[in-house]
Amino acid sequence: MQQTEIAAPFAPGGEREIDAQIAQRLLSAALNAGGDYADLFFEYRVGADYVLEEERIKSVGRGVTMGLGVRVTKGDATGYAYSEDLTFERMAHAARTAGQIAAGGGSVEPAAIEPIQLPDFYPVGQVSINLPADEKLALLRTADHAARNVDPCIVKVEASFTEQLREILVVTSDGRMSRDRMPLIRFGVRAVAEKNHKRQAGSSGGGGRYGIDYFVPGSGQDSHDGDWHGREAARIAIAMLDAREAPAGELTVVLSPGDSGILLHEAVGHGLEADFNRKKTSNYSGQMGNMVASELCTVVDDGTVTNSRGSINADDEGSVGRANVLIENGKLVGYMHDRLSARHFGVAPSGNGRRQSFRCMPMPRMTNTSLLAGPHDSDEIIQSVDRGIYAKRFSGGQVNISNGDFVFSLTESYLIENGKLTAPLKGVNLIGNGPDVLRRVVMLGNDYQLSDGIWTCGKDGQSVPVGVGTPTVKISNITVGGTQT
Amino acid sequence: MTNLVKELRDVAKRAVELAKKSGADDAEVTVRDGTELTAKVRLGQPELVQEAGSRALGLRVFKDRRTAITYTSDMRDDALDAFVRETVRLAELSEPDDLNRLPEADQLATEFPELDLFDDKSLSIDAAEALSRAKRGEKAALDHDDRVTNSEGATFSRTAGTSVFANSAGFIGDYSGTYAALYVEPICDDEDDKKRNGYWWTAGRFLDMLDEPEAVGKEAARRTVARLGARKIETCEVPVVFDPEVGRSIVGTVFSVSNGSAMYRKSTYLLGREGTEVASGLITISDQPLIARAPGSRPFDGDGLATRKNVIINAGVLETVLCDTYSARKLGRKSTGSAGRSVGGSPGPITSNLIMQPGDISRDELIARTKEGFYVTTMMGFGFNAVTGDYSRGAAGFWIQDGEITYPVSEVTVSANFDTLLKNIDLVADDLDLRATTRCPTFRVSSMTVAGR
Known part of the structure; x- marks a missing residue:
């Protein structure tokens, strides 16, 4: 010491x-x-x-x-x-x-x-x-x-x-x-x-x-x-201080770049961890090669991002960290593996076998999970919305692997009215179903950002540091859990 | 006193002495020792057997009203000596705070009630027996209904632990406990490639408090099959019924906004509301650390004070703010004996057995009295702002129509301001669930926003 x-x-x-x-x-x-x-x-x-x-x-x-x-x-x-x-x-x-x-x-x-x-x-x-x-x-x-x-x-x-x-x-x-x-x-x-x-x-x-x-x-x-x-x-x-009650029901939601990657982490990330697919308990089981997201979406889990919170030179089983494409232009092309699941699927370990400490056995876990940039300008995306929500800051999310339902908690968000951000809204949850929501990604910004390093992911009682990243994302409709009906 | 307990007490006393010798004005030491066995089966085959023990020591020193908190797992004499000296040096980095001192000597516990928390029989369960219990639970779930097509597995675990706390005012206390649990998680295949998962569990400090594995498996299967065909509903404002599996988290949230630490940090919407009505008159919530054999019981708190029953909300009125010594001093009052601390963590108020008092109608009667509403059995996410009370959670459950549970519901949220939610609890059932450290019966909130389509 x-x-x-x-x-x-x-x-x-x-x-x-x-x-x-x-x-x-x-x-x-x-x-x-x-x-x-x-x-x-x-x-x-x-x-x-x-x-x-x-x-x-x-x-x-x-x-x-x-x-x-x-x-x-x-x-x-x-x-x-x-x-x-x-x-x-x-x-x-x-x-x-x-x-x-x-x-x-x-x-x-x-x-x-x-x-x-x-x-x-x-x-x-x-x-x-x-x-x-x-x-x-x-x-x-x-x-x-x-x-x-x-x-x-x-x-x-x-x-x-x-x-x-x-x-x-x-x-x-x-x-x-x-x-x-x-x-x-x-x-x-x-x-x-x-x-x-x-x-x-x-x-x-x-x-x-x-x-x-x-x-x-x-x-x-x-x-x-x-x-x-x-x-x-x-x-x-x-x-x-001036936040007003958030609306309740399905709305268009625009996610800010960076931390919004939590949505991705919950909506598809966990479902593509191969242990769930080995056991056929994920809603993505048996979907390899199928379209599971809109064509705009390419999702990568990358343990090699310089200095990022989720990066690993090697995973906790000694497999060298690497970048793995999970979804390419909407098509499911890869899972995240540890040794056990890689052997089951007959593929090489993907460098995702991670554990909280020496007291825990490794499992397939994410590193830095990103939705890559798309063609749109972020202003153009906001201007395209008549009435919706702009989600800026988040406190976290959670997913049910089996049916794909996930939540995502907003701590700073704004109403979008006629293409402009207007009133701040009180804290609210979004709830959606992973594959449904990714198919509703209708615009994707050219402003990709990696989150600043604050996120920790929990699975089966084990916590590991992770990174997330996205550009500005427009989801055509998702349930907003406010109180204003 | 067993040899293990004596050994741990000796380490704790030695660390306290070393701290004083190294120049600390005062010191507090926590030593924890634990063993665990976890056995998991999936589709009848063993998937994991984990067996190990661990030990850790946490130290807090006070010097000139400054403090440092450290932990180590290395308790060899030389290592401990260096560790303690470094901790005293570390304290110099913090800034003085007049409240950084031990509890007043007359506050420290001198008598330790026997709470009957340790079951030798639980500790004697070996890997083969643990696997067998898990297998029986899972088999019962798979056999119960053809629609149970897969399994996340069944897990039997047992833990045993001893905790010693000592301070330089001469306090030393210890307690030991066991805990065993069986958890069964069946899966059903539904339409649209969706799977439906569910679970059921049994647990207790004593092995004979656990339900039979077969009963756990059957209930897990029943709960999982009931999820088949779950659908989203239209956005509406209706009465919402909370199953104890989720109601528990609401009771826990009550504590998170009513404790001394949240009060002095101004991190709660209940600031300045003591002695006033904060919930419906049907609500009484208390913290009860002295129940024999209960999972959250403990004879003294994390500051070395005697524990006692505290009524947090009495018939709707906020009566007691649970405090540890530091938050009590911050608020200019006395500790309620509610300090908790992890090894190497700062002390703060925690609950022991947090209990919401049951009402006098059955759960079935409660549902029968609900013409139309949403019965919540699962909640997800972290949508609570403690400062404003805004509450919004992901939810799944069942639609209630004409007093009967009908089809399963998923992918919706339930929202309300927490202050309104507590005041709108209008029915409380008598089905108090005894397994967990936070216990509550089924209850109903007269109106919440359910967001769906």
């Missing part, structure tokens, strides 16, 4: 160094009961957080977790065990426990281990967590001042900065060994405005696999600084 370079104890030269020979012995123990595949997942995670509340640094936190997760598969069955104690005896015990899933059968010997060289999709000059706290505390204070200076009606400001460094080592019984080092930062500010007995809150934030300079003005990064986020949070809170 010193302010020096952090290195995992299992890294070369560390006090619990794991080399090919130790890994080989553990994999042998894991496969001893007859398993047909095994992998080891070592993880070391250092995290810190800084919270500002009521114009002062309220608390500072830091934590370290480390452990080994061992997975053994036999057919479609998985045995999983983990240990926080990296002594050989405890690791071997975990390996044998996981191996018990395979009751009997011939035992396979692990292949000779070869280290794999990974690409670097998140070059960072200096990892934030290795640096002293000054700049991080200054960032919080800057945002606090900026928000308060917008207007005297800003009565509360809270800001937080969290940083993390995750080092992983994956060794598989088919002989691959890869190490990765994944920095991640996230900053957020929330402001409350109060006027004429009305109160509203607004938030803004960003981050990614960057260094702290991402939030420093004039650093050359294409990003917003603390001052901007502070003003933005205040702007939203104040704008929403």
Whole structure:
């Protein structure tokens, strides 16, 4: 926990160094009961957080977790065990426990281990967590001042900065060994405005696999600084003071570029994770090659976007991160795979096997999921709407994989009347059905944006950082869950 | 006291001593140890067996009214020593706050009620038995109805955990508990390539509190098959009935806007509403940490204070704002013994067993009295603005016509201002659901906007 370079104890030269020979012995123990595949997942995670509340640094936190997760598969069955104690005896015990899933059968010997060289999709000059706290505390204070200076009606400001460094080592019984080092930062500010007995809150934030300079003005990064986020949070809170009741029923909706990608993440992303399709429990099961969206739509999941929150040099099974086209001009062309589903479908793993920590087994997960740009100008799109809603900021979404219904929660939206944005609307949900909604994408902007790095995706109780992106999108009709009938 | 509990208490005491020795004015330590076994089957075959244990220590130090909060899983002597010293140094980065101190000594719990939370029998379930229970549950679902054509699987899990809390004012307490659950998720194939999913579950601290796997599987199948042919309805304003599976989240939302932390942060529309009517007179909601064998029970809170029953809403009136020590001080009052903290997290108010009092009519009677309305069994999304009370959620369920449940409904939203929603609860049934930490019966809201076509 010193302010020096952090290195995992299992890294070369560390006090619990794991080399090919130790890994080989553990994999042998894991496969001893007859398993047909095994992998080891070592993880070391250092995290810190800084919270500002009521114009002062309220608390500072830091934590370290480390452990080994061992997975053994036999057919479609998985045995999983983990240990926080990296002594050989405890690791071997975990390996044998996981191996018990395979009751009997011939035992396979692990292949000779070869280290794999990974690409670097998140070059960072200096990892934030290795640096002293000054700049991080200054960032919080800057945002606090900026928000308060917008207007005297800003009565509360809270800001937080969290940083993390995750080092992983994956060794598989088919002989691959890869190490990765994944920095991640996230900053957020929330402001409350109060006027004429009305109160509203607004938030803004960003981050990614960057260094702290991402939030420093004039650093050359294409990003917003603390001052901007502070003003933005205040702007939203104040704008929403005048919000009126949102309409209820089916309407035309225009989505702003960037964060609207959450809609895509929910509407099609989860349904194309191959575990659901392997089990035929997704509404996209058996749809490969079919038109599942309007011809305007090309959807890509790309783990290689430089420094993005959802990027991975390799996934948590050691498969190198890559870009995968899921939907091409409306046609379903690919699923996102982990090892298990890739084997089932007879394809190569797509670099989507991710997990929350060494305590969890990997599953097919998204990285950075985007709807690519289309031909239209964003003004032209808004002008084409007589009456509808312009959705600008969101708090999240959720999907039911089986029937494809998804929701998408708006925190800042405006009425569109005669081709112009007019009144701000109160927070409201949109609900739609994935394939239906993607077929109703009737215009697509040429202004693609990737979200700033704030999104976290949850599945089966496991959270992983993700990115989303879209241009301006026009959906001809979708149900808006307001109160005005 | 078992050896495990003694070992954890020793670690906690040692960390507190080290913190004082390293220059902290005061310190609080949480140590948690847990074991888990999860077994999942799908279509009769084992899909996952996961078995492991873990341990973590969380530390909060106070120095000159500054504070830092840290956690580690490395409790070896040397490592712990370095960890504690670093935490004390870290505190210097924060800024002084007069409220950063331990609870007053006379507030700390001195007696610990026996709550009967640990079942040796639950802990003795092995992988084979767990798989067998999951298999029985799933088979019952597949056998119950031909229209159940697929399965997300059935999962049996059991956990056991011990939590120790100690502070430098001499408080030390511990409690241990077990919890087991069986969850069954059948799938039906519907028209238009859609699948319909559903689930049912049973859970409890004691194994003998669980329903038979066959009963869980059958109910899961019944609920899933009922979803076949679900359709969207026209936008309307009608009475809305909430099943306990979703009503629970509404009761949880009541807590999220009525606790001390939300109050001092001004993050609630209930600011300044204490002692006034905030819900229908039919509504009484209390937090009850001292119920024997209940899933949310605990003998002391996250600050080391004795826990007690608190009535949050009494016949519609906002009576008690649940507070931990810090939020209580912020509001100039006393803690209600409601502090919670995760290992390495800041303390804040939480609930234990949050219970909405049942009414005196049956669920069937409640539905029979609804001429036309929407019965909600599933909700989705996060559409709640705590500051204004605007509430909008995705929903699915059934249409009620002439007092009877008719066809399934999906892809709609239910919306209202939460303040109005609580005041418009006009019928409460007597079917209190006892499995979860937040418990409620079926209830009806006289009018909400249902957005559909």
